[in-house]
Amino acid sequence: MQIGIIGAGTMGSGIAQVAAQNSHSVILVDSSEHAIARAKSSLEITLTKLVEKGKISNEKSNDIRANISYSRELDSLHNCGLIIEAIVEKLEIKHDLFLKIESLVSDNCIIASNTSSLSIASLGSVLANSNRIIGIHFFNPAPLMPLVEVIPAVQTTDQVLNKSVEIIKSWGKVVVVCKDTPGFIVNRVARPFYGEALRIYEEGKADFATIDWAMTEFGGFKMGPFTLMDYIGNDVNYSVTESVFEAFYYDPRFKPSFTQRRHKEAGFYGRKSGRGYYDYSENAQEVSPKLDVELGKEIFERILAMLINEAIDAVFMQVASPEDIDLAMTKGVNYPKGLLKWADEIGLENILLQLENLFHEYGEDRYRPNPLLRKMVREKRSFF
Numbered sequence: 001m002q003i004g005i006i007g008a009g010t011m012g013s014g015i016a017q018v019a020a021q022n023s024h025s026v027i028l029v030d031s032s033e034h035a036i037a038r039a040k041s042s043l044e045i046t047l048t049k050l051v052e053k054g055k056i057s058n059e060k061s062n063d064i065r066a067n068i069s070y071s072r073e074l075d076s077l078h079n080c081g082l083i084i085e086a087i088v089e090k091l092e093i094k095h096d097l098f099l100k101i102e103s104l105v106s107d108n109c110i111i112a113s114n115t116s117s118l119s120i121a122s123l124g125s126v127l128a129n130s131n132r133i134i135g136i137h138f139f140n141p142a143p144l145m146p147l148v149e150v151i152p153a154v155q156t157t158d159q160v161l162n163k164s165v166e167i168i169k170s171w172g173k174v175v176v177v178c179k180d181t182p183g184f185i186v187n188r189v190a191r192p193f194y195g196e197a198l199r200i201y202e203e204g205k206a207d208f209a210t211i212d213w214a215m216t217e218f219g220g221f222k223m224g225p226f227t228l229m230d231y232i233g234n235d236v237n238y239s240v241t242e243s244v245f246e247a248f249y250y251d252p253r254f255k256p257s258f259t260q261r262r263h264k265e266a267g268f269y270g271r272k273s274g275r276g277y278y279d280y281s282e283n284a285q286e287v288s289p290k291l292d293v294e295l296g297k298e299i300f301e302r303i304l305a306m307l308i309n310e311a312i313d314a315v316f317m318q319v320a321s322p323e324d325i326d327l328a329m330t331k332g333v334n335y336p337k338g339l340l341k342w343a344d345e346i347g348l349e350n351i352l353l354q355l356e357n358l359f360h361e362y363g364e365d366r367y368r369p370n371p372l373l374r375k376m377v378r379e380k381r382s383f384f
């Protein structure tokens with residue numbers, strides 16, 4: 001099957017590489033000549049590295065290169081069986097593109113979007129045959145991250161869903177299927193990792209380094225929240241938080257933080273701007289955490305309880321199965337353990353108690369324990 005990828009930026013060029021590695025003929029389209037040139041040269045750098053490290057043979061590298069053709073014209077996509085759009089995150093621009101694509105391709109071509117924040121139903125609404133729309137959400141960098149979220153819209157047929165899952169699995173990816181709801185699985189369930197850490201900082205309970213230390217030391221997370229936000233970029237991370245907050249009709253659980261907003265406004269994006277929560281300049285002093293075990297455990301337990309509550313809400317709202325939610329968090333954001341498995345191990349009654357204490361202390365809706373958590377504790381059930 002010929003695969004069309006539109007948008008040769010960060011995501012599109014990575015997805016093209018994945019499809020080409022799996023022996024598809026790929027057409028990578030971008031309206032910008034500059035983007036195409038950049039995608040070509042970054043593929044060359046990647047292939048050279050892979051051959052040097054012995055990860056692929058010279059022959060395989062030549063095959064991958066030969067499998068991708070580049071174009072500035074959408075017409076070149078007319079034979080594709082699957083098109084994945086990875087252009088700028090603007091609904092009107094994506095709509096305009098979908099209208100153009102549909103007039104070019106065959107009736108059974110699947111039209112997919114790699115969007116992180118737009119609803120798949122809204123994206124498909126402009127298509128004459130909207131039951132071929134689907135979300136296929138890769139993580140950055142697409143060739144390395146194993147997880148792909150596949151999101152059927154209300155319009156999508158089972159046939160389109162099954163075919164899409166089959167193709168993406170054949171590329172060696174871990175596929176989770178989730179409902180067309182804001183943030184899908186990962187960008188929804190992960191919000192408290194950032195949000196609760198920021199809240200703890202804002203309350204003056206601990207500084208960035210101490211909160212990061214608590215999460216790596218007691219939680220086994222590869223990076224603490226502030227180090228991770230500095231990696232992702234505070235501009236990018238803040239706008240995901242803001243869009244999830246808006247899309248959930250301003251549910252206080254997802255309220256963005258002034259601290260992050262001010263960092264974004266100041267241009268303190270993180271590593272890429274040289275300064276975020278930490279200073280990345282050459283002579284910067286490393287900041288030491290306060291190694292207070294009691295405080296560290298308290299921070300870790302509070303953030304974890306909030307994450308687990310969010311994962312349980314995704315089960316409660318039928319966003320995805322418990323198995324897929326745990327897979328998404330371990331394979332999409334490298335959590336050391338699935339949150340629901342973690343909840344079982346700690347004991348759901350302990351998580352409920354932790355959340356009830358927070359809710360009682362603050363009286364804020366953000367800390368309300370999920371009804372499914374209460375029900376499961378009452379019925380003495382566990383997730384697995």
Ligand SMILES: NC(=O)c1ccc[n+]([C@@H]2O[C@H](COP(=O)([O-])OP(=O)(O)OC[C@H]3O[C@@H](n4cnc5c(N)ncnc54)[C@H](O)[C@@H]3O)[C@@H](O)[C@H]2O)c1
Nearest residue numbers: 007008009010011030031032035086087088089115116140
């Ligand atoms: N960057 C991430 O971490 C990430 C992760 C998952 C999903 N996404 C989603 O993937 C999509 C692309 O993100 P990105 O970070 O790769 O963006 P990017 O800015 O790196 O690349 C977008 C590319 O699309 C091209 N483009 C814009 N409009 C076009 C049009 N009408 N026709 C053809 N080409 C066009 C641009 O020239 C650019 O090269 C977005 O929907 C984003 O939400 C991004």
